Amino acid sequence: MKEKEIKTDFKEHEVILYAEKEDDSFGPVVSGSYLAANYLDELYLIWGNFEKQWCERLLKMEISPVARYKNLEELSLSELASRAGIPRRKVKKHLLHKHFMKASVKELQQYADVFNVPVANFFQVIETKQDGSWNLGHNREAAKARPLTISQVKTANPLVVITNPEKTAS
């Protein structure tokens, strides 16, 4: 493909593509990601729907917090079991609310490490509401306009984080 045809303008996510240049040589071109430039809003919409869907099922106790994060991170059962170092059979049970209640704190820590979130996040949904609409995270415009930044600072105790809602600097 010709350089000028392949180039996409999207500074937030740039990639290296190989293309036919003006002088007929082939070489690298810095371009914005085609997918991100043209379909990021659509992907945000899909992810937002997933996030909302899994959160609603969590609140209805149909699934556990582990299942919610597993689905959000698109990990298969085997992959999660392998990453957390917990038997697959046990992980399968922990995806359900009633069995999740029997999970040990150590196991929760193992799951939290895989998802890179504090254990505390298994017991809360952090939401920044704007105009009464749902803004869990995967809403690009809402994320940009978010008036608050929620930072969760690690402490020496791996089970405890300090959560700081701060006004986003404009």
Added chain:
Amino acid sequence: MSEIPYKHAMAAHCESGTVTNLVNHHGLKISEPLVFGIAGGIFFGYMKTPMREFPTIFSRIRPGKILDNFTRRTGVKFRKQRYTDPDKAEQELDRLLEAGQPVGLQVDFFYMEFFPPWHRVHINIHYIVAVGKEDDHYLISDCYHPTIARLHKDSLRKGRFAKGSMAPRGLIFYPVSVPAEIPIKTGVLNGLKNTINNMLRIPLPFLGVKGIRRFADKLVEWPGYANDIDHLAHNIFLVTTILEDQGTGGAGFRYIYASFLREAATILEKPVFNEYAKTMMEIGDDWRNLSLFASRIAKNRDLGTDKLKEMGDLIRENADKEERFFTDLKQAIAS
């Protein structure tokens, strides 16, 4: 400790880019397409793995093989070591950086926190180079990032010791011996032969050209894996991501391979390879058109059987073209 003078350069692909930048640092001037081609990097596969709920495609050889094949075919020697103890792995990394050695690392991309969260996914086969340390942060040269980035040591440790499929197990790698001249002609020829063999002769129905055909045939079954239309759309979008966005240089590595063939024409003194390069560029255009088609039907949620069949037909055409291409290329090498 501070930053090692290291020429950071973005690259199409993390593994070939990392290897290229590391050998360039050690004085061997070579391009990324040449490293990729000598390693026989281009490939195709379609399979259902335990890692994902959906079947997946890949358009290059197994992670780690670019480094292995390149070193075997050029005589460049790398030290490669894995660790079971994260403390020892970190101490060794610090020692090497202190000695001025940039160090290649295998990591889980998810923990590369210098990228925005929406970009990061769990994938254990990302390659970076550590080029320094400042207090609790490592200085990282990541081929997908425009500049040298800072990464907290805890995040790097998590990335290096993530478990799961193809776990990095703390892998470090760096050149220990780089010859002034490498057997470039033999390397290029062996890379070409390896690729032709992979694309045409592996007797498994999901690899090479057969893998492309299997992808074409099985695509209509994808709705059976999906929870709903959004889930299916998301996975059809992933086809575009895998072909265009996950460090392929565009069109599932076909464009970078075309660049390699251009260089091969000069190295092998076979001008006919310029024509093959052009044909591969056109095949790349077909893959890119497939990506655009996939994105369009995913966005419109136009994912009925007829559309998936239409997409399957486009994929099948690519399989036919690649079969012809690699068969002709085989004859060109022999002549």
